[in-house]
Amino acid sequence: MSDLIFGSDTSISEAKGGVDANRIAEVKAWLVSQFDLVGKDVPDFEYTPRSIAHLHSLATISQVKTQAAGIIATDFRQKAAEYRSQGSARIREILESVGVAQESLPSNVVSSAQVLSNVANLLNIRDTELSSFLVAMGDISLRKIGVEDKRAKVQKESKILLDYTRKAIARLTYLKRTLAQLEDDVAPCEVHMENWKTNLAVMASKERQYLQQYSNYKAVLNRVGYTPEISHGVLVEMAEHRKELEKKTKPILDTLRSYQDLPPDKALAALAIEDKKRQYAAAEKYLEDVLQSALATTE
Numbered sequence: 001m002s003d004l005i006f007g008s009d010t011s012i013s014e015a016k017g018g019v020d021a022n023r024i025a026e027v028k029a030w031l032v033s034q035f036d037l038v039g040k041d042v043p044d045f046e047y048t049p050r051s052i053a054h055l056h057s058l059a060t061i062s063q064v065k066t067q068a069a070g071i072i073a074t075d076f077r078q079k080a081a082e083y084r085s086q087g088s089a090r091i092r093e094i095l096e097s098v099g100v101a102q103e104s105l106p107s108n109v110v111s112s113a114q115v116l117s118n119v120a121n122l123l124n125i126r127d128t129e130l131s132s133f134l135v136a137m138g139d140i141s142l143r144k145i146g147v148e149d150k151r152a153k154v155q156k157e158s159k160i161l162l163d164y165t166r167k168a169i170a171r172l173t174y175l176k177r178t179l180a181q182l183e184d185d186v187a188p189c190e191v192h193m194e195n196w197k198t199n200l201a202v203m204a205s206k207e208r209q210y211l212q213q214y215s216n217y218k219a220v221l222n223r224v225g226y227t228p229e230i231s232h233g234v235l236v237e238m239a240e241h242r243k244e245l246e247k248k249t250k251p252i253l254d255t256l257r258s259y260q261d262l263p264p265d266k267a268l269a270a271l272a273i274e275d276k277k278r279q280y281a282a283a284e285k286y287l288e289d290v291l292q293s294a295l296a297t298t299e
Contacts, residue, residue, distance in 0.1 A: 020049070020052065023052050023053075023056045024047055024052055026056060026059060027047075027052060027055045027056050027059055028042075030055075030059035030062065030063070031055070031059075034062075087117070091113075119133075120132075120133075123136035123137075123140070124136070238291065241290055241291070242287075242291075245283075245286070245287045245290065248283065249280070249283045249284075249287070252276065252279055252280055252283060253280075255276060256273075256276045256280065
């Protein structure tokens with residue numbers, strides 16, 4: 001059973017290879033014939049299954065249309081020969097009716113008649129009457145006007161497209177210049193970014209350090225009893241009180257210093273000194289009471 005399957009697969013692959021080889025040969029022959037018509041060689045390219053299928057389809061369609069065109073051309077040549085024969089016979093008949101032989105006509109008359117016939121065929125008219133020529137010329141004039149209008153419209157559209165193309169090219173040039181400038185700025189920007197990263201890391205470390213110091217200072221203030229109510233104004237007021245107390249105690253200190261020059265009466269000097277010490281102690285106690293009352297007021 002496996003041998004049969006293997007044999008069938010081999011035959012199918014060989015058949016496909018033969019079909020592909022036939023198609024490639026047909027495509028190559030068709031390409032050679034087409035490029036020979038224009039006097040060129042077939043360019044080298046890779047024959048892939050997709051390209052072979054596409055070219056084979058084109059070759060088949062081209063051959064069918066070439067055969068159809070050959071049949072039509074042969075029919076037209078045959079009809080032209082028949083019409084030419086009928087025309088010659090009709091001309092001979094007309095000339096013989098007026099007693100003139102075709103061989104006796106001058107060459108310029110024959111050439112003029114041929115030109116007139118060619119013009120009539122070109123204008124697609126059945127006779128050589130003047131009215132037919134005028135109608136045909138009018139038709140050609142109208143068609144010419146239509147073609148000129150279309151040409152003007154196409155030229156206008158081409159001008160607009162050319163303008164758009166120029167603007168697009170200018171825009172593309174600007175974008176390319178901008179891209180080149182940005183590419184040149186990449187290296188300096190990367191250096192700046194690295195510096196910013198380094199500075200950012202340093203700033204983050206400093207931030208953590210400052211936060212830690214802030215926490216430490218806050219803990220110290222909490223330990224010493226600092227509260228938000230002790231503001232700058234309260235401290236200034238306490239400083240002013242201190243100055244006032246220093247002014248009050250300064251005369252006492254000056255008096256105490258003056259006792260250094262007392263006479264050598266030790267008993268009187270001792271009494272005076274004891275008295276001044278009591279006054280100084282009372283002043284210090286008064287200063288402490290004032291400070292405590294100020295702190296109690298703020299709390």
